[in-house]
Amino acid sequence: MAKGPLATDELAKKFEVEKITPYMRFVKDEGLDIISAHYVPNLKTVELKPWARRGGAGVFINHEASQVTNDCYVCEIPAGKSLNPQRQMFEEMVLVLSGRGSTTVWAKDGRRTTFEWKAGAIFAIPLNCQHQHFNGSGQEPARFVSVTNCPSVLNMYNDLDFLFGLDFDFKGRFGGEPDFFSAKGEQKGFLLTTNFVPDAVNLPLIAAKERGAGGGHIRFNMAGGSIASHISQFPIATYKKAHAHDPGAHVILLNGEGYSLMWAEGEEPKRYDWEPGTLIVPPTNVFHQHFNTGPTPARYLAFKHPGIRNEQGVPLAWLSRRLGGNQIDYADETAEVRRLFAEALAKHGLTPKMDEFYEAELATLPPKRVPV
Ligand SMILES: [Fe+2]
Structure with a gap:
């Protein structure tokens, strides 16, 4: 890198x-x-x-x-x-x-x-x-x-x-409640407001097709804090869309096997293999893309610093580069990305299950307004 x-x-x-x-x-x-x-x-x-x-x-x-x-x-x-x-x-x-x-x-x-x-x-x-x-x-x-x-x-x-x-209590954040760290929570949109997730590997997720390949997603706000965090999961023989963002995203693999590609604009992608327990911290504005090559769904947790959003509150990493965002649509990725994925899957006797997602993307793909 x-x-x-x-x-x-x-x-x-x-x-x-x-x-x-x-x-x-x-x-x-x-x-x-x-x-x-x-x-x-x-x-x-x-x-x-x-x-x-x-x-x-x-x-x-x-x-x-x-x-x-x-x-x-x-x-x-x-x-x-x-x-x-x-x-x-x-x-x-x-x-x-x-x-x-x-x-x-x-x-x-x-x-x-x-x-x-x-x-x-x-x-x-x-x-x-x-x-x-x-x-x-x-x-x-x-x-x-x-x-x-x-x-x-x-x-x-x-x-x-x-x-x-510092001798000061933030009473609005912690009130000494005996059940403060129970697994209860309130879900609004993607955001789960809670103080404790007992089992991140098996926590139910919310469909998030915007990040590609039929994935599941959930975001957390815990203990009234400002650290951004989320879990993403994607199915067998699929991969997510590439994107880039601000520094400080700590991506920790919870389940599954596969790899990530990372590359700075104009560079060749470099591959980083993962297993449960792997940490990847994509550098500032470096594109990264996650690939599931194993026999089970792949799931990761990300602890982050809050990133740049558009005027609607949507992170730029969720928006197409064709719209000025920081996510690369499948239609705009290189042939090498797909070739590497097919090659990695073949080692496990699997083939890519991406055609339906390439097809689905075309229905909402924005026209090219800026170079991607
Ligand atoms: Fe990311």
Whole structure:
């Protein structure tokens, strides 16, 4: 993957002093390894190091969004142990990768609730609440991956006492309700407002033909936060439309097998194979496209920073490039994309089931108004 446009050494030198942010200094001082790749083959097996602040082990996953918007880390709670309590002035969304356990959340006025989780659960930490994670097994570690908006908060306030020591309850976000982390929710359009999804792999989805190939989709708002998140699923022997967007989308494979292509405008696509636990973080404005080559539907979870929308509130990544959006219609993709997919499926004795979706797209395909 190209690193994007490069300046002359002379120009780069003039910006050198602005390159390192307060967030980047903080992460470096935490003493963990920092993975800066846009592709991590499997979060379930990535190597971790002891993390003094949290009490478990962890690794940071940073990329260009980590300079400005959101970051990612993987953390493991040893068998029979818990992490240290923490409150934080940034939002966090969590996917449990393996194991089982519980989390206790409390406000400074004593309001408190505890809920249990296992692999596949998704939840958010209510802003600035004290929280503590416990491993529920005495034999196996429990591992989770989190995406937070720590970079934007720390870069703005640049004060760790504020970040981890602010004595303030956001009463509108967490009221100490005993059932705060029950699986109840309210669905409006694609958006499910909830605080806990116990099993992301089997959560029912909503049809979303706009993203191609008969897919299912659901979006989340959790704990009153601003981190965008969604799950997408697509059927056997199909693939989604390519699109590009702002930085910071953390795509984590929940189920199935296949691959993603990623390419910057004018470059050849590069292939990244996936399995449950793979992480892909498409770089800024880099096109990416997801392909299911396995014998089951493929499903992924994305934790994101909110992206650019049109005046109707529709993300540009959902709109055709023919309309000025950032999604490539099937009709405009290269023959190489289809050839690679057919080749990958053939290895599993499968053939593409895309003809009906190519055909269906033609009924609503906008005329070409801008170059695509
Ligand atoms: Fe995307």
